[in-house]
Amino acid sequence: MEETTNIIIFGILSLLMVAAAVAAVISSKIMRAATYLLFVLFGTAGIYFSLFYTFLGAAQITVYAGGIVVLFVFAILLIGKGSVDITHTSKLRYLAGLATSAAGLSLTIYLIRSTSFVTGKFSSAGVSMEKLGNTIMGTDKYNFVLTFEVLSILLLACMVGAILIARKK
Amino acid sequence: MYNFEIITSAIDHFLHSVMPAQLAVITECVLIAVCTLVAYVAFAIVMIFMERKVCAAFQCRLGPTRVGFWGLLQVFADVFKMLIKEIISINNSDSLLYRLAPYLVVLSSILTFSCLPFDKGLQVLDFNVGVFFLMAASSFGVLGILLAGWSSNNKFSMIGAMRSGAQMISYELSIGLCMLTMVVLSGTMQISEIVEQQVDGWFIFKGHLPAVVAFIIYLIAGNAETNRAPFDLPEAESELTAGYHTEYSGMHFGFFYVAEFMNLFIVAGIASTLFLGGWTPLYIKGFDSFNAIMDYIPGIVWFLGKTFFLIWVLMWFRWTFPRLRVDHVPTLEWKYMVPIGLVNLLIMTICVVMNWIF
Numbered sequence: 001m002e003e004t005t006n007i008i009i010f011g012i013l014s015l016l017m018v019a020a021a022v023a024a025v026i027s028s029k030i031m032r033a034a035t036y037l038l039f040v041l042f043g044t045a046g047i048y049f050s051l052f053y054t055f056l057g058a059a060q061i062t063v064y065a066g067g068i069v070v071l072f073v074f075a076i077l078l079i080g081k082g083s084v085d086i087t088h089t090s091k092l093r094y095l096a097g098l099a100t101s102a103a104g105l106s107l108t109i110y111l112i113r114s115t116s117f118v119t120g121k122f123s124s125a126g127v128s129m130e131k132l133g134n135t136i137m138g139t140d141k142y143n144f145v146l147t148f149e150v151l152s153i154l155l156l157a158c159m160v161g162a163i164l165i166a167r168k169k
Numbered sequence: 170m171y172n173f174e175i176i177t178s179a180i181d182h183f184l185h186s187v188m189p190a191q192l193a194v195i196t197e198c199v200l201i202a203v204c205t206l207v208a209y210v211a212f213a214i215v216m217i218f219m220e221r222k223v224c225a226a227f228q229c230r231l232g233p234t235r236v237g238f239w240g241l242l243q244v245f246a247d248v249f250k251m252l253i254k255e256i257i258s259i260n261n262s263d264s265l266l267y268r269l270a271p272y273l274v275v276l277s278s279i280l281t282f283s284c285l286p287f288d289k290g291l292q293v294l295d296f297n298v299g300v301f302f303l304m305a306a307s308s309f310g311v312l313g314i315l316l317a318g319w320s321s322n323n324k325f326s327m328i329g330a331m332r333s334g335a336q337m338i339s340y341e342l343s344i345g346l347c348m349l350t351m352v353v354l355s356g357t358m359q360i361s362e363i364v365e366q367q368v369d370g371w372f373i374f375k376g377h378l379p380a381v382v383a384f385i386i387y388l389i390a391g392n393a394e395t396n397r398a399p400f401d402l403p404e405a406e407s408e409l410t411a412g413y414h415t416e417y418s419g420m421h422f423g424f425f426y427v428a429e430f431m432n433l434f435i436v437a438g439i440a441s442t443l444f445l446g447g448w449t450p451l452y453i454k455g456f457d458s459f460n461a462i463m464d465y466i467p468g469i470v471w472f473l474g475k476t477f478f479l480i481w482v483l484m485w486f487r488w489t490f491p492r493l494r495v496d497h498v499p500t501l502e503w504k505y506m507v508p509i510g511l512v513n514l515l516i517m518t519i520c521v522v523m524n525w526i527f
Binding site: 004005029031032035038054055057058059061062065066067069070073074077126128129 | 194263266269296298301302304305306308309311312315316319320334357358359
């Protein structure tokens with residue numbers, strides 16, 4: 001019984017994601033494309049929540065929906081090309097896009113076919129916050145303190161760079 | 170102590186006894202959705218009435234008095250007026266995004282609203298990452314405001330939306346730091362557990378100095394987050410007519426209006442959950458009979474009492490302070506509140522490590 005509900009929810013979410021992703025690619029208005037992208041990210045967060053990965057789902061919404069898409073919209077607004085239609089593109093671009101997407105599709109299909117997926121039940125309690133924190137900040141095997149620190153240095157470098165560019169002479 | 174779970178589990182058992190399990194779950198989902206929406210609208214109506222009366226009291230007026238006794242039916246009349254108004258569409262604008270924007274704002278607000286713990290066991294969403302989810306849900310409301318300003322095809326709306334976006338994104342940082350301070354004190358992110366820990370003392374007393382500092386910063390940043398005066402530059406009526414929702418009419422404007430009021434309720438509700446103990450009664454050590462009397466007051470009354478007290482304080486702010494100058498808004502956040510918040514987080518961590526908390 002529970003499995004059919006899960007499959008129905010997965011079906012709804014994946015249909016929403018596929019439809020929104022296609023709409024984001026074929027939309028000629030860049031602002032609409034950014035909004036469709038938002039729905040793809042919501043769908044991903046929904047799938048994380050249905051797998052009880054609440055931390056990942058919340059991070060998905062904060063970082064992508066509340067961060068990246070807002071940044072995209074800000075960038076589009078600052079450039080001031082939000083209402084410009086992208087109508088004419090050269091033949092070469094069409095062909096290059098087609099080739100890239102075909103390559104991507106075949107790679108994805110190959111990866112799905114060649115991977116043996118782990119099946120099993122997810123615990124509805126999810127992963128505890130304490131375990132997550134200890135894994136991110138831990139120094140043992142399979143812990144991520146080095147990655148965490150490198151990422152923070154990368155973000156700091158980005159911020160310093162942005163301030164340098166934006167600074168008045 | 171009352172426990173609301175008795176009622177919810179009774180409904181659950183009843184539904185499971187009369188229909189198959191899957192249908193029962195779907196029925197419960199629909200029931201919860203309907204109850205949440207009804208509560209959302211009911212609180213919005215109460216708050217609009219309260220705002221008018223509080224504003225009138227601070228300006229030595231009476232407020233609405235003509236429709237119904239003491240003006241009680243005024244808000245219902247206004248809601249009815251808004252429902253039957255025409256929704257105007259705008260030429261040369263992106264009509265899809267124009268229509269979508271108010272729903273994004275309301276969706277974000279409702280998602281956050283459903284995280285509030287009204288009573289023991291009376292909470293819709295209770296994840297183990299509760300506080301983080303709350304931040305996530307409130308973070309994409311700004312996108313609706315940006316889209317609304319852009320798709321209105323109006324310079325003043327655009328300026329209002331940009332101001333709102335910049336203000337909400339920066340003040341979210343202070344809110345996050347204050348929440349993090351309280352998470353350090355409680356050691357958990359689950360909202361029900363945070364409230365549970367305050368049964369023997371509210372966090373504002375347990376965490377003494379750093380908790381009080383975090384509480385004050387949270388109230389200021391929360392006020393800015395809701396775009397209300399003194400932080401109402403995004404809709405400064407003397408310069409921008411009404412900011413990002415200038416072009417909206419009818420119920421689309423109503424969504425922005427209701428979301429703004431409910432964001433105020435949510436900010437006050439979260440402040441009462443994190444600092445004032447949510448639904449937990451006030452206990453004084455040694456006063457046993459006093460504590461026993463306090464136990465008789467239901468948790469939902471405690472929660473709503475604290476929340477409406479904080480709403481009253483925020484309304485007091487609104488009708489007392491003049492609007493900030495536009496360059497003072499980021500200065501206040503980035504040069505004062507973020508550094509104070511960071512130092513405060515450090516002090517709280519030291520206090521918890523050294524066990525200097527009550």
